[in-house]
Amino acid sequence: MKNYLVKLILALILFIQAFNLYAVQRFPKPEFETKYSQPTMQTPCPRSVYMEYFDVAVLVASLSLITWLILKKRSRQGVFWTTIFSLLYFGFYRKGCICAVGSLQNVTMALFNPDYYIPITAIAFFIIPLVFTMFYGRTFCAGICPLGAIQDIFVLRPMPLKQWVQTILGLIPYIYLGLAVLYAATGTDFIVCRYDPFVGIFRHNGTFMMFAIGGVLLLIGVFVARPYCRFLCPYGVLLNFVSRVSKNHLSIAPGKCIECRLCENSCPFGAINKPTPTRNVEKRNVMVKRFAIYFVITPLLILLGGWTGSRFHENLAKVHPKVRLANELLLANNNKISSLSMEISTFKSMGKPLDKLYAEANIIIDKFYIGGWILGGFLGLVFGLTLVNLSVFQYRTDYTTNKGTCFSCARCVDFCPVKK
Amino acid sequence: MAEKKQYNRRDFINNSLRAGIAVSLAGITVALTTRALSGKSVWQLNPAKCVQCGRCATSCILETSAVKCVHVYDMCGYCDLCGGYLRPDTKELNTAAENQLCPTSAISRKYIEEPFFEYQIIEELCIGCGKCVKGCGAFGNGSLQLQINHKLCVNCNQCAIARVCPSEAFSLVSASDAYLYQGKKM
Amino acid sequence: MKQKLVIALSLILLIGVIFLIYNDLFNGNPADSTNATEYNLEKLKQIDSSLICYNEVITIDLTMESVNALTIDSNSNIYVAGDNEIQIFDKTLQKTHTIKLDSSANCLAVFDNTLYLGVGNYVEVYTSKGVKLSRWKSFNSKGYITSIAVNKTNVYAADAENKAILRYNLNGVLLNVIGKKDKDKSIDGFIIPSMYFDLAISAENELWVANPGKHELINFTEKGDFRTSWGIASMQTTGFAGCCNPIHFCMLSNGSFVTFEKGLDRIKLHDQTGKLECIVASFSDANAQALDNCSIGARVHDLATDLQGNIYALDAKDKKIRVFSRK
Numbered sequence: 028m029k030n031y032l033v034k035l036i037l038a039l040i041l042f043i044q045a046f047n048l049y050a051v052q053r054f055p056k057p058e059f060e061t062k063y064s065q066p067t068m069q070t071p072c073p074r075s076v077y078m079e080y081f082d083v084a085v086l087v088a089s090l091s092l093i094t095w096l097i098l099k100k101r102s103r104q105g106v107f108w109t110t111i112f113s114l115l116y117f118g119f120y121r122k123g124c125i126c127a128v129g130s131l132q133n134v135t136m137a138l139f140n141p142d143y144y145i146p147i148t149a150i151a152f153f154i155i156p157l158v159f160t161m162f163y164g165r166t167f168c169a170g171i172c173p174l175g176a177i178q179d180i181f182v183l184r185p186m187p188l189k190q191w192v193q194t195i196l197g198l199i200p201y202i203y204l205g206l207a208v209l210y211a212a213t214g215t216d217f218i219v220c221r222y223d224p225f226v227g228i229f230r231h232n233g234t235f236m237m238f239a240i241g242g243v244l245l246l247i248g249v250f251v252a253r254p255y256c257r258f259l260c261p262y263g264v265l266l267n268f269v270s271r272v273s274k275n276h277l278s279i280a281p282g283k284c285i286e287c288r289l290c291e292n293s294c295p296f297g298a299i300n301k302p303t304p305t306r307n308v309e310k311r312n313v314m315v316k317r318f319a320i321y322f323v324i325t326p327l328l329i330l331l332g333g334w335t336g337s338r339f340h341e342n343l344a345k346v347h348p349k350v351r352l353a354n355e356l357l358l359a360n361n362n363k364i365s366s367l368s369m370e371i372s373t374f375k376s377m378g379k380p381l382d383k384l385y386a387e388a389n390i391i392i393d394k395f396y397i398g399g400w401i402l403g404g405f406l407g408l409v410f411g412l413t414l415v416n417l418s419v420f421q422y423r424t425d426y427t428t429n430k431g432t433c434f435s436c437a438r439c440v441d442f443c444p445v446k447k
Numbered sequence: 448m449a450e451k452k453q454y455n456r457r458d459f460i461n462n463s464l465r466a467g468i469a470v471s472l473a474g475i476t477v478a479l480t481t482r483a484l485s486g487k488s489v490w491q492l493n494p495a496k497c498v499q500c501g502r503c504a505t506s507c508i509l510e511t512s513a514v515k516c517v518h519v520y521d522m523c524g525y526c527d528l529c530g531g532y533l534r535p536d537t538k539e540l541n542t543a544a545e546n547q548l549c550p551t552s553a554i555s556r557k558y559i560e561e562p563f564f565e566y567q568i569i570e571e572l573c574i575g576c577g578k579c580v581k582g583c584g585a586f587g588n589g590s591l592q593l594q595i596n597h598k599l600c601v602n603c604n605q606c607a608i609a610r611v612c613p614s615e616a617f618s619l620v621s622a623s624d625a626y627l628y629q630g631k632k633m
Numbered sequence: 634m635k636q637k638l639v640i641a642l643s644l645i646l647l648i649g650v651i652f653l654i655y656n657d658l659f660n661g662n663p664a665d666s667t668n669a670t671e672y673n674l675e676k677l678k679q680i681d682s683s684l685i686c687y688n689e690v691i692t693i694d695l696t697m698e699s700v701n702a703l704t705i706d707s708n709s710n711i712y713v714a715g716d717n718e719i720q721i722f723d724k725t726l727q728k729t730h731t732i733k734l735d736s737s738a739n740c741l742a743v744f745d746n747t748l749y750l751g752v753g754n755y756v757e758v759y760t761s762k763g764v765k766l767s768r769w770k771s772f773n774s775k776g777y778i779t780s781i782a783v784n785k786t787n788v789y790a791a792d793a794e795n796k797a798i799l800r801y802n803l804n805g806v807l808l809n810v811i812g813k814k815d816k817d818k819s820i821d822g823f824i825i826p827s828m829y830f831d832l833a834i835s836a837e838n839e840l841w842v843a844n845p846g847k848h849e850l851i852n853f854t855e856k857g858d859f860r861t862s863w864g865i866a867s868m869q870t871t872g873f874a875g876c877c878n879p880i881h882f883c884m885l886s887n888g889s890f891v892t893f894e895k896g897l898d899r900i901k902l903h904d905q906t907g908k909l910e911c912i913v914a915s916f917s918d919a920n921a922q923a924l925d926n927c928s929i930g931a932r933v934h935d936l937a938t939d940l941q942g943n944i945y946a947l948d949a950k951d952k953k954i955r956v957f958s959r960k
């Protein structure tokens with residue numbers, strides 16, 4: 028026992044000695060004769076991790092609340108006030124970070140890159156809204172997502188869009204999602220965060236570009252309701268898909284729809300399905316035929332998309348800083364550009380061999396080749412399925428919400444005369 | 448009758464899709480949480496890699512950068528002719544603004560005793576340009592260093608400076624040990 | 634009609650926003666390549682080439698991770714300390730042998746085929762063939778020896794941490810301590826802001842010590858009395874730049890000084906009175922080094938000279954010895 032103690036003390040002394048030596052080897056301290064004490068360094072601590080957990084708790088609580096308000100209380104007013112709350116909390120207080128939309132990149136990055144350690148909160152923000160959506164539809168979009176919330180209060184003079192316009196613009200989020208996943212998986216960048224339009228507003232701080240995009244989107248949002256959600260949001264793609272199979276989605280009429288058509292134009296997002304006119308039923312045979320054709324075309328579209336994507340892989344890869352640097356160096360070494368960029372001069376001062384950089388860049392480009400195929404294939408599939416969807420005939424007698432695109436904002440509910 | 452049948456089929460498809468989604472979400476959760484960071488990670492830059500390119504001052508998403516100069520007093524020589532404080536071409540040694548290297552006069556100099564002077568960074572004024580860091584590194588001890596100030600940094604999901612830093616100085620570090628300055632007591 | 638117009642305008646704006654993002658992502662420059670607040674050291678380093686009076690004649694590549702010190706004996710053998718060893722080159726610049734050490738030597742001096750090394754806070758003595766002769770008792774535990782010089786009777790060790798010169802006899806007996814702050818002797822004491830503290834013995838056996846914080850070189854008697862000094866602080870070539878310079882110097886047989894300044898990375902030749910004679914070399918290096926642990930700003934880690942008056946500089950960045958001879 029005593030022995031052990033002595034050893035411990037010895038070890039301690041040695042340890043302190045070692046530290047002394049280390050400090051000593053570098054800087055002889057000035058010998059102050061007056062009483063002088065060093066000021067403390069300006070290194071404040073980051074926000075505590077418990078506060079992050081608190082954010083998760085707030086997310087779950089507010090999601091439960093809004094879901095209850097939508098499905099049980101059917102109260103647009105309740106939804107509105109929850110929207111305001113999350114706009115203030117997740118938007119202005121938490122400054123739009125962390126958000127579910129961006130977290131999809133963290134998750135992708137973590138899945139593809141074992142060295143990347145993802146914070147638990149990022150996983151929570153990615154999973155929890157999806158789980159809620161799986162059961163209750165996109166209640167997250169109704170008023171919890173700060174990006175949705177800020178747009179929602181700008182829905183002032185919504186105007187209906189033509190169906191074909193909606194369908195075409197509705198393809199953009201798939202492209203955005205594909206790119207976001209590609210760039211996160213290759214460890215290039217988080218483009219969704221980079222082009223997050225409202226985060227500058229939440230922070231009252233940001234570049235001109237950020238404010239410009241955010242402001243323009245809000246302006247558009249006055250007439251074309253929630254443009255980011257409908258025509259850009261990549262997380263919305265996932266929510267849309269999950270929501271389609273949701274178990275208890277909001278319905279316009281609490282009971283049986285009486286087809287009074289009062290709600291017909293109540294949705295600012297064009298997410299209400301009208302009953303199908305019988306006219307279509309007669310053409311059913313033609314439709315089946317068209318459906319069959321698309322069924323053949325879709326695999327072709329996938330292949331074509333993949334091939335096209337792979338053709339462009341070098342352009343896609345140029346976003347990666349390493350590939351960009353390698354390209355610049357290649358040009359510089361062939362004397363194609365004269366002035367050296369900061370990247371090049373810094374690279375040269377670091378003394379890393381050029382071959383190594385080129386090799387690393389090549390590995391990344393190879394990844395983009397595969398990524399280009401997958402991205403293109405995915406988009407081909409989406410186009411194909413969109414075509415198929417157009418020709419799928421669904422027999423409907425009631426006014427219903429389109430489970431995929433409906434944000435469950437409960438605006439239509441107030442228009443329905445059926446109570447219970 | 449026919450209608451009902453169709454309904455059941457759709458229900459079945461929905462249910463199985465939902466089950467599929469549930470399984471994959473659970474899969475992702477399990478796969479990631481097993482190796483997730485239990486704490487929190489924050490961005491920080493490594494001064495040993497930094498070449499003071501000036502982008503820290505201009506590329507942060509905040510209007511005035513969250514990157515600030517910190518003074519590692521332990522490393523400072525308390526020199527009279529501070530390489531980080533004075534412009535190299537000063538004619539006379541005094542603290543007039545035109546003699547100061549810092550573009551915002553964010554360093555204050557205080558006489559302590561012959562021949563020592565203390566230099567403090569006035570955080571509110573510092574824009575993180577790294578000019579003083581370069582001067583101190585070249586002529587002095589390198590006690591002035593750039594660091595992300597975590598009171599100011601909003602910890603972006605992807606730090607905007609990290610994206611453009613030419614020396615790859617930025618990385619995510621554990622929030623419990625959020626500074627990487629040189630000469631840190633270990 | 635009006636409604637259609639508004640929608641069309643909105644959609645055009647939306648496409649515009651998407652195009653902006655697309656353009657920024659694929660065609661945008663990541664960041665400006667000009668630095669508005671740049672501190673251009675290169676400009677300061679520029680010197681009039683007519684002032685340069687030496688040519689670089691040869692370089693010796695070293696196979697070491699870190700290089701610390703350099704010395705040359707009377708037979709023109711070159712000794713280089715670095716890593717945990719000493720490499721010895723003969724006058725034809727061929728490596729003859731390597732002496733392995735227990736730990737890294739910061740400085741070394743050679744006299745009469747005996748090597749004196751400063752290792753941490755003590756001195757070790759080896760034969761030039763590598764047999765360890767002794768390890769001297771350290772002055773105190775916090776010391777740190779940055780430079781060492783030997784003549785027939787004395788070994789002088791510069792201790793940066795104690796801010797003093799330790800004078801030993803050749804057997805390691807401490808004779809006296811030189812340069813401590815002393816009002817009676819009107820010695821102000823050394824100011825050593827960083828771990829650079831050099832000394833040298835002139836051909837006349839006079840002890841010269843750098844006082845980097847005061848930008849001067851001081852001449853002491855053996856007993857530790859102040860004799861004379863020279864040097865001014867200035868960014869101009871005539872003075873020493875920055876907060877603490879010169880960090881290394883050596884003396885030629887005619888009594889003139891060769892100095893190295895960190896920050897501006899220049900080697901200069903001064904006459905016996907300290908007047909600038911000319912520039913030996915200046916390292917311009919467009920790619921400033923990142924701040925690295927110990928060698929902040931210092932490109933050259935030691936200087937030495939041989940009997941012919943050639944100047945040897947130990948280049949820590951390129952791991953080379955550069956040899957300069959008079960034009």
Ligand code: SF4
Nearest residue numbers: 168172175256260263
């Ligand atoms: S669509 Fe996207 S941005 Fe809009 S509310 Fe839903 S998650 Fe948020």
Ligand code: SF4
Nearest residue numbers: 497498499500503612
């Ligand atoms: S961007 Fe990188 S190299 Fe430039 S000042 Fe910041 S940390 Fe240093």
Ligand code: SF4
Nearest residue numbers: 549573574576577579
């Ligand atoms: S020179 Fe730049 S980094 Fe240094 S204190 Fe001034 S603003 Fe801050």
Ligand code: SF4
Nearest residue numbers: 507600601603606607
């Ligand atoms: S994480 Fe964001 S706020 Fe912090 S330094 Fe980087 S860009 Fe600035």
